Amino acid sequence: MSSLINRSFSMVSNGLQQKTAMNGQHMESSDNPLKVFVLAKKTINEIFLDINAFVTECQQFVKDVNEEVVTRDQLTRVDSFIDKVVGIRDVLSRDHMKVAFFGRTSNGKSSVINAVLHNKILPSGLGHTTNCFLQVEGTDEDEPYIVVEDNPNTRLNIESVQDLANALKTESMGDATLVRVFWPKSKCSLLSDDVVLVDSPGIDVSANLDEWIDKHCLDADVFVLVSNSESTLMRTEKNFFHKVNEKLSKPNVFILNNRWDASASEPENQELVRKQHLTRDIDFLSSELNVVDSNEAKDRVFFVSAKEVLQSRLQSQPVNSNAFPDGFQLRYFEFEDFERKFEQCLSQSALKTKFAQHTKRAQRLTSELNHILDAIQQKSSQMMTSKCEQRKELMDKLQFIQQQMHLLTDEVKHQICHMVEQVEVKVSSALTEEIRRLSLLVNDFDRPFSSDCLVLGVYKKELHSHVERGLGSNLRARLSSALSCNVESAQHEMIERVMNLLPPSDQQKQFNYSLNPRQNFEILYRINCESLCSDFQEDLEFKFSFGLIQMIKRFTRSDYKIKDAKSLPSTAPQTPSNSEVVRTTALDTDALALIDRLSLLSPQSHTTVGVLGVSAFLVRTIGWRLIAITASVYGLLYIYERLTWTNRAKETTFKRQYVNHSTKKLKLIVDLTSANCSHQVQQELSSTFARLCHLVDEVIVDIQTELKLLDEQIQRLDDYSNISRRLKNKAIFLANDLNKFSDDYLNIESH
Known part of the structure; x- marks a missing residue:
């Protein structure tokens, strides 16, 4: 028994020597229970460092999330988690x-x-x-x-x-x-x-x-x-x-x-x-x-x-x-047994009292954050689905409007072209008809007439205005009402077709823009007679109707008319009668040449020379008696015409000359005027359709802007969903770390 006590005492002495050599420190062992607490403290602090970073990231994420996705209560709760984690970390650092x-x-x-x-x-x-x-x-x-x-x-x-x-x-x-x-x-x-x-x-x-x-x-x-x-x-x-x-x-x-x-x-x-x-x-x-x-x-x-x-x-x-x-060794061993057991109890108790509650709070915190992130992800997914449906509807509407506008544009172009052709034909026909009735319009002009140059200049100017107003009034009476109705009908049809392409909200927008067609559209015919007939020169000198030159000119014009009408060369055989006609014609031609030469020598005596020429010709052919009778009748006619050459006759002659001249000039601008009128109709219809296209373009731009906004919102919601999913994974990892910490350090009884 004494030898056993001595060996025990020797073992204690050697142990004390070793501890003294180590500056009074405990011999460390891998199973030291106090080391478990130190390791657990280090582990839980590292976990809470990750939790702090995770909660901070969640807080920033929730702040950046749109208010439609996250609620005010969720934001407040996440903000409170920061203070909780900071408080726990502060306690853990001092635990x-x-x-x-x-x-x-x-x-x-x-x-x-x-x-x-x-x-x-x-x-x-x-x-x-x-x-x-x-x-x-x-x-x-x-x-x-x-x-x-x-x-x-x-x-x-x-x-x-x-x-x-x-x-x-x-x-x-x-x-x-x-x-x-x-x-x-x-x-x-x-x-x-x-x-x-x-x-x-x-x-x-x-x-x-x-x-x-x-x-x-x-x-x-x-x-x-x-x-x-x-x-x-x-x-x-x-x-x-x-x-x-x-x-x-x-x-x-x-x-x-x-x-x-x-x-x-x-x-x-x-x-x-x-x-x-x-x-x-x-x-x-x-x-x-x-x-x-x-x-x-x-x-x-x-x-x-x-x-x-x-x-x-x-x-x-x-x-x-x-x-x-005596008994020191046993008392010493019992003190060491106390140290070992109280250290084990201390470590186990400290783990539970210091870390168990914090671990549970962290688990609840990560669980709540996981629920919040899951709610944000679900809300983001639901909103993204709704936004995608809205985007699809907008895309379908945009494509429908663009396709229908393309078809409508082609139809409107054909309609405008057809209407322009009709207007051109109607204006040309109406203007031609009015030109044929120009003499009636000129005869309706009732102003004092005088052959005096100054008075005649004013008369012509007023006549130009009268003809211009009359033609315009007649054309408006014949065409404007029908053309205006056709134009307004086409405009209403355009507006109705375009409005049917757009949703009701955009139709109301068109009314707000006052897209009704222009009221009282009227075609301007723009017949400037004064400029058109500026080269008109009247001839008011007296000319005997049966004067030789007038007769020759009259016959010559008739002959030209016949030739223009027939436009065929003569192929008649040379019979005697024909030979006589040919000779007579040759004679007449010689006489006319002589008369023309005489008239050139004395322009003031056209009638006299004509009479002499005709007299010489008739004396040779029919005799003096008949010539005398004819000359008497001819003289009486001349005297009658000369006496009737009054101011009224001059006005009639002036108007006839003006009608002839104006008719020629107006015929020249028939095509131009009809083209001008058709261009006005084209401009009116094109401008109306252009305004419609402009409003449709605005609606398309609005839709495209809304699509761009939806794309941004969808992308943002997708980012929210992805970030929420990533943070949820982090929450799961942290929860696993906390569960592992609980299994390793807190649930000691289960080991």
């Missing part, structure tokens, strides 16, 4: 495993903490009673320091902790005041694993237990009740943990019966005392607090000597067995 040590005064709470930390950090020993809360946590800095709660911006050296926390000092702080002790992580591996140890004043010297619990206990993961093994659990200790149990759901409580080394002086009663303490402690945990069952409560009660463990861990040399009372 740590917290162990709170409580007990009556001088039960060795500070010694237990120092033993766990392998360093004498907190003041302990005779007279060193803690009068405030001391929180030991790790720092990445090389030198330790302390910070008082009342003055967080001021750092104090580590030696000040004895002055601040010692109850023997006259200037003591309040018992609920927190003093944070920052110890380098490089000197203590436990602190590097995000463990925070809290030392408290004795619960038997303060009445502020509720304040303690609210301020320092609500976020604790493990409570360690340090009791004195030389006495039993006191009512004060039990009352405190009953209060803790009321505010926390089944807190993790360990009971350390400290100063168990005193039992070495009474080995005969050691087992009995241990059994009594163990029974009372188990009953307190399982029956009174009801935090664990009786079997599990056995693993929550330990009998240790913190002072021995601290001394052994502070020695740089191998432990001398004679320096400690």
Whole structure:
């Protein structure tokens, strides 16, 4: 038995030497439960970093989404998620495993903490009673320091902790005041694993237990009740943990019966005392607090000597067995067993208390975001389907309008051409008819006539106007009403055909544009007689109707008319009678030539020369008596005509000459006038159809603009749908990460 104890003591000594060589740090192992918390904290922080980026992206996306797709409530909810994630990340960055040590005064709470930390950090020993809360946590800095709660911006050296926390000092702080002790992580591996140890004043010297619990206990993961093994659990200790149990759901409580080394002086009663303490402690945990069952409560009660463990861990040399009372090795092993079990419990408890709620909140958050994104995607898809249907309807309408307008344009062109031809024929026919009746129009002109040059000039000017007005009035009476009706009918037909192509809203737009055909359309015939007959020269000199020259000219014109009518060369045989006619004709031709030469010599004596010529001719043919009778009759006729050559006769002659001249001129412009009138009709119909085409083009442009807008909206909705789908996939990935985190770290019982 003694050899076994010596071997065990040797093993403890070697272990202590190894720990001393490692600057008092715990030997790290791959199955260290505290490392699980550190890894879990790193993992959950990385997940929440992704969640933060995801929520930020969702927030920006929802802000960019059209108000028709996303509701105000959805936008508000997504905005609130940002604050929630930021708050959770802030809490996670400060989350740590917290162990709170409580007990009556001088039960060795500070010694237990120092033993766990392998360093004498907190003041302990005779007279060193803690009068405030001391929180030991790790720092990445090389030198330790302390910070008082009342003055967080001021750092104090580590030696000040004895002055601040010692109850023997006259200037003591309040018992609920927190003093944070920052110890380098490089000197203590436990602190590097995000463990925070809290030392408290004795619960038997303060009445502020509720304040303690609210301020320092609500976020604790493990409570360690340090009791004195030389006495039993006191009512004060039990009352405190009953209060803790009321505010926390089944807190993790360990009971350390400290100063168990005193039992070495009474080995005969050691087992009995241990059994009594163990029974009372188990009953307190399982029956009174009801935090664990009786079997599990056995693993929550330990009998240790913190002072021995601290001394052994502070020695740089191998432990001398004679320096400690009997049973040191067992007490040391039990303290290590306490450390192992409380670390395991601490890690499991911290994982659940620190991360479980945050994980559930993150799962609810990602689930809500997934529902919002799904609603946005469905709304986008529905709106995109509706927009696509609208676009198809608009495209069909646009194609229909364009096709029908193409066909209508061809029909209107043919209709206008046909109408133009009809107008041209009607105007030409009517104008020709009016030219034939020009003499009646000229005879209707009743103005004083005089052969005086000045008066005659005014007379001709007024006659031009009269003829121009008369022709225009007659043409309007014959044509304008029918032509205007035809034009207006064609215009109404165009408008009706075009309006039938467009929807009612666009038809109303046409009325707003006053697309009715022009009222009282009238063709302008533009017959400018003054310009047309500007070269007219009247001949008002007296000319005897039966004068030789007038007769010859008359016969000559008749002969020309006959030749123009027949336009055939003479092929009659040369009979005697014909020879005589030919000779007579030759004679007449010689006589006419002689008369013409005589008339050229004396233009003022045409009649006299004519009479002489005829007389000479007749004397030779028929005799003097007949000549005398004929000359008498001829003279009487001449005298009659000369006496009747009055101003009225001159006016009649003037009008006849004017009619002849105007007829020739007007015949020249029949085609031009009819073409001009047909062009006016063409212009009127073409301009009406052009206005219709312009309005149709505006409607087409509106449709194309609406199509472009629909295309942009469809593209935007498609982007919304795609982005929503992508973000939903991210939400699923994050949910999987959270589920995996729960399976790996939170659902420990299932493993």
